[in-house]
Amino acid sequence: MSNDNKNFVLFAVLAALILFGWPVITRTFFPAANPPVTKIEGGKTKPLANPSADPTADSPAAIRDRNVVLAESPRVRIETPTLKGSINLKGARIDDLILTKYDETIAKNSPPIRLLSPAGTTDAYFAGFGWRGAEGFVAPAADAVWQASGQLLSPGRPVTLTAANATGQRFAIQLSVDDNYMFTVRQTVANAGGAPISVAPYSYVTRVGVSKDADSWTNHTGPMSAHNGKADYGVNFEDVDKAPVSFTSKGGWFGFVDKYWLTAAIPDQGADVTAQFRGGANKTYQADYTAAPKTVAPGAAMVTTGRFFAGAKEVNLLDRYEDTLGIPHFGKAIDWGWFEVIEKPIFKYLDWLFRMIGNFGVAIILLTLTVRGIMFPVAQRQFASMAGMRALQPKLKVLQERYKDDKPRLQQEMMALYKTEKVNPLAGCLPTLIQIPIFYALYKVLMLTIEMRHQPFVLWIKDLSAPDPLTPVNLFGLLNFTPPHFIAIGVIPILLGISMWAQFRLNPQPMDEMQKQVFSLMPWVLMFVMAPFAVGLQVYWITSNLLTIAQQQWLYSRHPGLKAAPAK
Template identity: 65%
Template sequence: MLLFAWPMLSEQFFPTAAPPATKIEAGKTEVVPNPGADPAADSPAAVRDRKLVLGETPRVQIDTPALKGSINLKGARIDDLVLVKHKETIARDSDPIRLLSPSGTRDAYFAGFGWSGQGITAPGADTVWKASSNRLTATTPVTLTASNGTQRFIIELSVDENYMFTIRQKVANLGEKAISVAPYGYLYRYGAGKDHDTWTIHAGPVASYEGKVNYGVDYKTVAEDGAQRFDATGGWVGYTDIYWLTALVPDQGVKGALSFRPAPGGATQAQFEPTSARQVGPGQMVTQTSRFFAGAKDINLLDDYEEKGGIRQFGKAIDWGWFEIFEKPIFHYLNWLFRMIGNFGVAIIALTLTVRLLLFPIAQKQFASMASMRALQPKMKALQDRYKDDKPRQQQEIMKLYKDEKVNPLAGCLPTLLQIPILYALYKCLMLSIEMRHQPFALWLKDLSAPDPLHVLNLFGLLDFNPPAFLAIGVLPILLGVSMWAQFKLNPAPMDDMQKQVFAIMPWVLMFVMAPFAAGLQLYWITSNLLTIAQQKFLYMRHPALKEPLPAPAPAAKPAKPAKK
């Protein structure tokens, strides 16, 4: 039941890993195409040929160290963007990640900016803007202008060396009457994205307002319940995938509304707009500044935009969950180890060694407690036999025995309990951090954020088939099971027969359960098991009583027969 039900449960509550980056065929490592990657422009899966769509309108090229693409002058849309530092697969010639795509292509995804108000004729989707330059870089901004004779609309665009655009929307009143204008920005996305929203990791619409981040809205909610609106001063709104983010960031001092609303054809639209319009008298001009993030969810970069850029809660675009207090310190330490060592697998091993060293004093107390518990086993067995028909009395006598002997039966569980948040934190880091995506270790392990590709059931790639997920047992899961079996063999044998059976089967059950998880998580667990075995060998030398056979319990005294009258 566990083996067959686990794959279905884990995908909803604990997604196992990123898609496999490699596979083993005929003993050789082959790169696996990303099934969720955006197709090439001339792919038959595309609605229209992207090259043709991009060539139909005048454009301003985007060229920065992190971004390539273009701005559509028809409608003033940022609708063509790839992330040059991140690739679809680990292959050297892999295409970069495509984030934004113009209307009319598969997975259309773009940002635009405009105005609403009274007394104005605002530019629309068919308006062709004039550009001050044909190239936007990190050092050369671009100004777009459109005029209808009585109002001039200006959009000044600049971008930093990473993923943040700054947009200054200006309106000049050239007429003789006052007008009111309300600048807004929007993000249009067709479809529900390629990453699935789960209980532990949010993917989909996300909004920050009034000091909190709302992960509760998804594409289905917008489609079925209609528009979702959040009044806020500042904040931000957009769409998050596991590794990528687009976010509209209005002026943090302006009171307005953030919203998600359904769009025709199964699309959704995120939007920000001020609560009230601004009055512009004849000959006057008003300006409102907003920002637009489109890029990778680099943890340090998001935190930097939050701390230095004044975007509240921007670091929480990454759904750390309840255990952020453990997860972020472990990530920063692991990332520091990676920068020092240069290999993420070795960094994970170093992290494991650090954890075991920190827990070593507790492990000493654990073994001392185990020695004390082992010495009590004969007495406990005698009590169990004496009061086998009176369970409440049996428990009372055992607790009294613990108190008299000054033994804490839970002390042996403490190191295991302390490792649970560490293991979960590493799981979230491997699942969420772009820094660990496509990081190799050694030999066949080319991506530690994906499962082990070297499967036993297809004879390590010699047979032409891929086993199902719950039977995809690789070398790392086998090593995990063997190391856990060896660890359990070193533990004092429990006296209870049921416990013996549980400990005998648990390593092999966990081997199946852990097989679909990220190789980096399995590497951590294997290393931890090996260090525990070495630690046990050392501590057995200090507590030899743990290896001595238990004396047979004394026979329970038979209750005296009542005297006859």
């Protein structure tokens, strides 16, 4: 077998490994996209049901009907521009909360996202507040029914819950809420007894079940905290199943993160606290903190103020809470990772473009135009370098033949030739190297930020953060079957492959036959690799390819040596 044939077989094996191994890699390190929100059926786009929506009351997964549980205890309504729900006076819990700005699916009749549910229901999730004390101190029982100062909690209209014990202590929890997702919790214990008491306030968040969003290398979901000056992504549900995870801190916050949602118990940032994540029966998990105990003399009172967040991980909102309320690393509830310095500016620019235009797909195209415009001078130098390298090919072949048995001497002579001809062999790689962090940053922005969730583009593209649902494999939905994901290549990935093929055709053809074969197959291999990723990424790449083709046509006129056959 000739060397060329061996090389081709090697490349074919490598391509097969990429095609079939890439899904395993993406599931572990690079979750490709959000689940599809639509399917093409009978040639028409139809919204999909949300797979994470709550089961009905009579399904096997349901425990008890939520409406029945909500009616079993007295409640105070919660109504804000972004939240709707209620406070459970039995136990002083916030355990009923929906996010009115966000729907489960893109269907017109889709219910809003439910974040919190009371104990005894499917996916129970709630927060509570209380006190611990030394021996002899009696806090309100977990099932105590508190008295409320009003029937509605809304911005500018706080509600105070009160209770008392038999030894002369009175307890009050004043709850207030802003226009978004932040509750302020002012806890007061007044000692009307005859002896001093030692008491420590606490707060907790409890959930049943792990996150429905995968915990991956690029996006942490599950228990999360910020303590001792750092954001901690190192605790998973599996860790808590084995043993409680505890730490001490001054201030910070402690809770649970999903891809788009966050709950966080937030102590006074000047308070010393002991916090922990712990697991219980039936996949129950709790994040809690307890402040350092203080002694309350007879006739005195202790007042502490904390906060509780329950809502969407909106980028600008989290950053604003971090800055205005002094909550450390609150913006890092979004797992930006190592490239935050690139990802956040790209998000800010995309978000600004979207607010100006109203379409995220168009915003991505304008982002691509901006990036390519900034890189145009670099592209000019790249093409000039490619022209110079092409002209040097015959001389390089001579050196390779002359010093084929002396590799160190060959490298020395090649470097001397580059210096003499003033050619940089690495200059052509610079635009690609610059594009890699930008492409990865856009991937993270599309995958993590709720601002991109369910954002449509045009025609059948109803969610730029999900894969393309339209595929010719089932004749664009006319055939009544859903093809397996690894062959369900969408229209947009096919257009991506075509644009890459056209771009490679315009590139200066390498003299080496093996390289020609690699470049001829690469567009179609990458088409399969990119198919499961978000359509927004593919729109960026297609636009970039089209701009590159236009640049190539223009720069060929400036550097005719690129197309000219190299001298013999």
